[in-house]
Amino acid sequence: MSTPRILLDNAADKLPSPDGIALAIMELWQDENTTVDQLTQLVQADPALSGRLLKLANSASLGSRPVSPINGAIVKVGMKTVGQLAVAFSLIDKEVDGQCEAFDYQQFWSQSLCMALVCRGLGRLCNLAPPDELFSCALMSRIGLLALATIYPHELSELIESTPRDLAGAERGRFGFDHNEVSAEMLADFGVPPVLAEPARFHERPEQSGYAPRSRPAQLTHLFGLAFRLSDSMVRAGLEQTEKSIETLPGPRRLGLSTEQVSEVLQQSISEWQEWSHLLDLPSPSLQPGAETEPETAPTTAGPETDDEDAHLRVLLIGQWGREHRLKALLDEARGVTAQCYSDQKEMLRAALQIRPQLIILAEHEDRETGNKLCRLIRSTEWGRLVYIMAIVDKSDCDQMAQVFRAGVDACIQSQIGLPELDARMVAVRRMLALQNTWQKDRAELRQIANELALSQRRMEVLSLTDQLTGLPNRRAALAAMKQAWSMSCRSELPMSVIMIDIDHFKRVNDTFGHPVGDRVLMEVAKALRAEVRESEGIYRMGGEEFLLLSSTGGIKQLVIAAERLRRRIAALRIEVEQELLQVTISLGLAEREPEHERFDAMLVAADKALYAAKAHGRNCIFYHRKQQVHHLKVPRQP
Template sequence: MEAINQSRFKELKATGQLPSPKGVALALLNLMQQEDVTIQSIAHVVQTDPALSGRLIKFANSLHFNTRRPIASVSEAVMMIGLPMVRQLVLGFSVLSDHRNGKCNAFNYQQFWSCSLATAIANQALSAQAKTSSEETFTCGLLSGIGRLTLATLFPDKYATVLSTAAGAPPDELNRLEQEQFDTDHNELAAALLKEWGFPLILIETIYHHENPEKGDFQAGSRAYTLVHSLSLSRSLANLCIADEGSRRALLPGLYVLGARLGIDAEALMTLSDHVVSEWQQWGKILDVPTQELPSFAEMAASLPPLVEVAGSEASGKTDQAELPLRILIVDDDKAVSNYLQKLLASHGHTVFSAADGQEGLEKVIEYNPQLVISDWVMPNMDGIAFCKSLRTTRGGRELYFIILTALADEDRLVEAFEAGVDDYLVKPFSVKVLMARLRAGQRLTQLKEEISREREEVRRIASELAVTNRRLQRLALTDPLTLLPNRRYGMDSLEQEWEAAKNSARPLTCMLIDLDRFKQINDTYGHDTGDVALKQAAKILKNAARTQDIVSRIGGEEFMVICPDTQLKEGAQYAELIRRTFEDSLINAGADRVKINVSIGVAQYNPTMPHFSALIKAADDALYQAKLNGRNKVVACTSVTSR
């Protein structure tokens, strides 16, 4: 990842206009930098801002946490979310509240935040589904476009000109124009700001590359690959959420391709997208961000036309390949020429539309989706060359076969035409014989493109099916069949990964081992069926209690492990006590009886002196042993452990 020129960023920072937290949010961020900060002190400051309190409680109660009972207090919400995520949420909500409007007249601030909110919700949902266990994915999505907001804030007039020039162009063109005008671009600015705010490097790289993930050169299947493609898919889904009805038809097919890269089949993607839209609408009311009503994604998919439209005669096998009927758009301000071409081409079985200039031609391309364009060069408003250049910047326009009509065929003009993206030309006045010969060349190329398109669609279908199968096999290999929790193998692999992350970034890591008290007695008294019910109930309690960054697994018998990234020992012990009390309040059915389940929990924190991640498990196991010796139904942290 190329870093922004530091001297340039310092210049921009010195203006004092960069997006930054203020008020209660700034006080919270400063407080959370203190080593002895407590959940109670954080909650006390949050409560001074009723709006922020409501947003954090809403987030704690969101479906991503699957809480067993609703969270009603700020302190519970902070404990459930975890301090690292609270910090990122406070930052994101603060920037949103302070930058709802601005002076850049070409920058739609309301639409920007609506799209950013949808991106955040989609990114969090995809992260939960992919089990990437990254607690900042919501805020990562919310702030993924912060660079564009920054440029609109710092340079409202100049950036309005850049946005107008780049309208409809791909992201790379916008980046190029930004570099020319500001000596930086929105992706570089976003990366610099997130680094300034203390985001992890992997999320900074995710945001920097999400508009073009292939440039990131991430290894397929790696965590970085999953994060950047998840954010790319989230942004595409968000663009569809804010689009008008006509634009959604063009955006929807692209979602399936992005989903397949993450192993998500079409049906699962539609279900997830419907959930994202519902959450987006709920969050929009809470944050006062505009949203809109959308049909279900199944309804939108059903309204799409077939990938390739085939004429009835072709379907019956009677049409020669060289005479494939085409959808042709005639663009010419001379009505006599336009009418003549329409009648001529229609008589050969083609479907023909017309437009009087390039501007109207762009509208007709969107409306009728032609396969071939015949355009005059000289026209009012937008001439043929400008029209062709505009078409080539769009996805559908790049596929069109473009023939231009010209009165002059000198070498320089033809070079200009081909450089603009023209495929062929006709010199006026033209003969019907030459026109039809040029048209057959376009027919052959169009037919070849459609065959390639069908083959690609088949490859995507097969890839989607393989992705589903691979995900199912991987899930079976890493899942405990009784409790449906991740198994010992998954738990140990995850602990090793989090161990390496903690060691490399000096971030805290806590691990707890949980053992069901007197489980053998339950089996002996009520039978193994009741024992299985007890294990399933324990798994459900742990899953419901887990925070978004936690990793819960069954590691054997009646023993479970919970990995808590970015968690200090004191916070981990508080969390363990919350789990213990939840078990203490729970009963399971054992025939006519109701049986109470108690647990003993050992908690340990990563220490740089530990030689291997197994040392962390050993410390938690010693703490668990001490809890058993002390009478069971207790939480013991490693600092009070006496080794066996």
């Protein structure tokens, strides 16, 4: 069966990063004196880059104990490798792969960073896990949103524009899974420990986690949930409103924290958030009371290249003379060229991030190796692999020519080049760009086709897991859910239980009124059961007139309460058939995970035994299986 992780294969290396982070990393990469702490500060501000680094550090080939803090991953794989990885993946050509128009990338990056900072600050008070590991996990806990925006930009944009009350629910209806499930798959793929990754999955709605109250997983879930709510409020409403909301949030009380403690952590986190936002060109939060944060307008990028030979080429010229270089005047005269000149590499790189040049001309430098190093740096990026690069060299110097070509230059020109030759050179550049544009369009179309096929496959799998008559998940889905719940229960020592449900005398209904009425009874019962199921429970049709309720919260006492609630709901159900009201009842068999159960199958057999006993006892009653014995649940009947 296809999973979100399989679908991510088409975009695993295409998740975009903030341009400011890309620029800062590129600058550090050139400095031999860069420290682990400096690189860590930049890498851990980007969810996508952090995930790739953790995946590399935790890959099977490296062996040893998995790591989750970013600085540990950097030490494990080495500074040089990290630098190459960071630069190679930091710049993604969004024009080629298509952006999700309704998705606010800047706000996503800014909130992810804020949530990570707040989570780390709260973690220092709660002592539930190492603060740096909490930072990394919180930073990447919403990466599924970025993945969906990358894989299905048009589909997600339509969902966002429809402004659903529950975006995750709308995603499940469209894709068969939501961004939280995708995030969980990606965190597992990155090697984040399940003890952190699984609670982080429920950061939007901690109450749905199903963890036992006061357990460590439940505490971690509330920690991630509180960090998310605070960061979300900061991005949307500002500091003043966020501080006012602290008293109304349940998270601080459940974590044993006072309002003052949370407020102090928030103030410190916002201060760090401001510093990082300024450094990385993210939306800058304000500490002024009542001031709302508004995302800065992202720099506009030029439109996609065209096949028109008269279209303007975006050209960057960099050299020690900058705008005074004689080639600047020729470029201004050249047909269909828009040129900018720089003498400073940092300014040139920042401009390159904004306008995505199609042609870069490396002019003379005092040190030729500086130009060669810059060329290799450009080529190491995603956009830099496609840009056309020329270098001004003395063609009589064969060694110099060989060096610049090895560094990645496409063509060499002389400093005294004339306008006719420059125009002719532009023809060759346009021809190459036209070929690249065709290739990019083909690649984008192939990726779109692959994503659509994957989405169609997922939809087919959802259909294969759905009972077509009642709309409930079917037996296959129930077995898969029980297997997953069993694994989680065994790891975390959390309770797991099931209720087998059978409609009483259903064969009599079919024989008396016919199968169409029997189908209607099944649909009405399924509708009633679904209405009574809590968020931490799941209801499935196992086949025929049998249903299954799967619960991951509480023990047998809570299960008994749920079973009686279901029994009374169905007993009160009236179905109009041929001008008369048909009443149906159900029998229920309960079982929970016990030490003697080696697999979930054993628990299912125990529930079946309890159900058989309920039917043998006269139906419309509840039996439960515990310690290898079946017991009758005697509940006072309503008058």
